Amino acid sequence: MAGNFTDDAKKGVLFIDFPPVLQLQLKRFEYDFMRDTMVKINDRYEFPLELDLDRDNGKYLSPEADRSVRNLYMLHSVLVHSGGVHGGHYYAFIRPTLSDQWYKFDDERVTKEDVKRALEEQYGGEEELPQTNPGYNNTPFKFTKYSNAYMLVYIRVSDKDKIICDVDEKDIAEHLRIRLKKEQEEKEDKRRYKAQAHLYTIIKVARDEDLREQIGKDIYFDLVDHDKVRNFRIQKQMPFNLFKNTCTLAPLLVSTCALVCSVGDFVDFLVVMSTCALA
Incomplete structure (x- = not known):
């Protein structure tokens, strides 16, 4: 303060370093003081496939940070919540090797998905229904999307080979190997039974x-x-x-x-x- 004048204060956080695996929690749930209850925020939030935390001359880093480390990240996982604040369903979109192929993990069901399904359709916000009568000047109908991302997992490119490595059989727990072998045998028995029915x-x-x-x-x-x-x-x-x-x-x-x-x-x-x- 100088005399009767004040300076605008700036408050922020600077990072000394970033982790090899960066997990970002999106603020999809918060307490509404006006309603006196928890609410889910379904606003649109776009997140990148590639995240450069060294941009603008490393504005997120403190002066003590090691600038020799390249903080360039690639999106690995998108965790999704579908529903409201009092209930819903959780699933995830993951690309295990950081390739262009995404997979949707929904309980025990795993399916192949494209990048649009994994990213753009999980931004949240509103979606506009296509008009059934394009010739008329109808007001487009919009509805809130209740399925959106709530957590993002990024992997630093320079640490990719350390984190995403090949998994050998010895790396799998013994009880899981036994369970997998039993499931494969049961599946083969069912196939053989059906073929000879x-x-x-x-x-x-x-x-x-x-x-x-x-x-x-x-x-x-x-x-x-x-x-x-x-x-x-x-x-x-x-x-x-x-x-x-x-x-x-x-x-x-x-x-x-x-x-x-x-x-x-x-x-x-x-x-x-x-x-x-x-x-």
Whole structure:
């Protein structure tokens, strides 16, 4: 202060250095004192694919900063929140190798996306719907976009090779390797099962005990309770004698066996008098 005059004060922050991985939290949520509640800010905010923090002769750096380090960053991840302040959904757009190919990570679903989808559509703000009748002077209808970026992750170009490196199998935790192997085996089993499905059918084999239990309960209109008898998946061309000899069942039982063959919604009953290897 000099006499009756004051100088305009300038307040800011200067950085001594920047990290190899720069995480920027956008202020999408804040407390509204007028409403006495938290609100989400959906205003448009454009962020660059390339961020140069040395621009304007390093105006963000303090005099003590090491100017030999080049603070040029490339956008690696865009974290997105879709919804309001009281709820919503989180997902992310990531390019693991800083190439032009982006990926959207939405829970367990991963899809390829282009740069427009990862950047421009996550700026927030308002979007204008296309006019259905261009010939009329209609006022364009705009609506607020509730899906927008709330965090950005940048990687310094000079440290790219240190941060984005190849991952070997030894770098993956053992429990994850076991889980991945199990999932791959299950996926292969399902593929094989589906490919051979037309060669197999499901049959149900009922024993004398199953018939007696059904009739003994004063039920006279069904031979057996189809939900309780045992199911077998066999080849359609397998002879019945071969089925008896190869199926893994407990001790031999001389009895009358009811073979219930189900094909789609059609059920065919075949009563076979034989020695069945049934439990």
